[in-house]
Amino acid sequence: MSTFKAPKGTYDLLPPDSAKFLAVREAIAAPLRNSGYGYIETPGFENVELFARGVGESTDIVTKEMYVFETKGGDRLALRPETTAPVLRAVLEANLHKAGNLPVKVWYSGSQYRYERPQKGRYRHFSQVGAEAIGAEDPALDAELIILADQSYRALGLQNFRILLNSLGDQECRPVYRTALQDFLRGLDLDEETLRRAEINPLRVLDDKRPDVQKQLTGAPLLRDYLCDACKAYHEEVRELITAAGVVFEDDPKLVRGLDYYTRTTFEFVHDGLGSQSAVGGGGRYDGLSEMIGGPSLPSVGWALGVDRTVLALEAEGIELDIPSATSVYAVPLGEEARRILFAKVTELRKNGVAADFSYGGKGLKAAMKAANRSGARYALVLGERDLADGVVQLKDMESGEQSAIGVNEIVAELESRLG
16 A cells, blocks of 8 residues: 655655744744734634635635635635735634724734645745734834844844835825726737736736746836825835834835735845745735725734745755754663663653653663764763662763763752753
């Protein structure tokens, strides 16, 4: 019988590599926890309509990439392709926006699912850490989120990433621009599907990566030339606040992002070491999303950073994260009586917060010491027949190779003081 394999376009996270992914999640989450963001978790699937309305009928995500299925009860559900719409749905459903403390600030960590052509850095199942600030229109909030994302990347040691920034205007000025862009696009030599997209959401065409389309887009009208005074002032304040915080960014007038719900501030984190999949994360303001999914007006802003892409960025820069060893003490019993005594000591060490492991399966000394080495433990405890008679355990420093006999009852205190 052939063994099962992970589905196409997915991957398994296994130790020791998985420690790197956990460290990245932690580094992204730490500044958020420190800035008033509480943790939120939503289901891995939602009603299809939530994404169709929220993300946008014409987006690739909804038309091509969503995993949609029907339940036995006849509900049409979709695995979540992104988490902003679900987070907003959860906040509205629990009435958090009515608790009087706006913005509602939350962060999440979890998997998203998109049926895409798999390639390096682009999978059908991928992990993101994201943050959303819901219910306040304030340039300082947009700036806060950009600064926090920048901070988490710097904390990981990343240097070669760039922040691209743009404004997409609001319901006042965007329709005027949209019309001008549509007029321009109608005059180009585009295939039928692209022309259809231009009618539904012309901004998406600017995001088309095909060289023949990009070449024709030279000279396309730019949104920034159409911004109303309120949007211009708002964008200027975001730029001033992040500049004052020492965050370096580039103005990118063509940046649109692939979701229909963005308004005003939009940004992307790109890393040039990742080839064609250069975006490691991004986000922006989505002031109209709440109404799109049936809620009240709740201006909001957020971002999501890809954990997989961030790990690839670290590898591209040759950055080794300083991940502490999972095991500090490794116990090697020789014989039945030694097993009983050392297992009790390992249990006690663990209760006292010392990371300890045990040589299972009755291995001989040589194999057990190899396992102790592989575990990365700083100390090995070896208990043999002769030690038992003397009431001691051999404590071996795995770094220096020094070995000393310690009384069985002193072991826990001795290791605690050595490991600080």
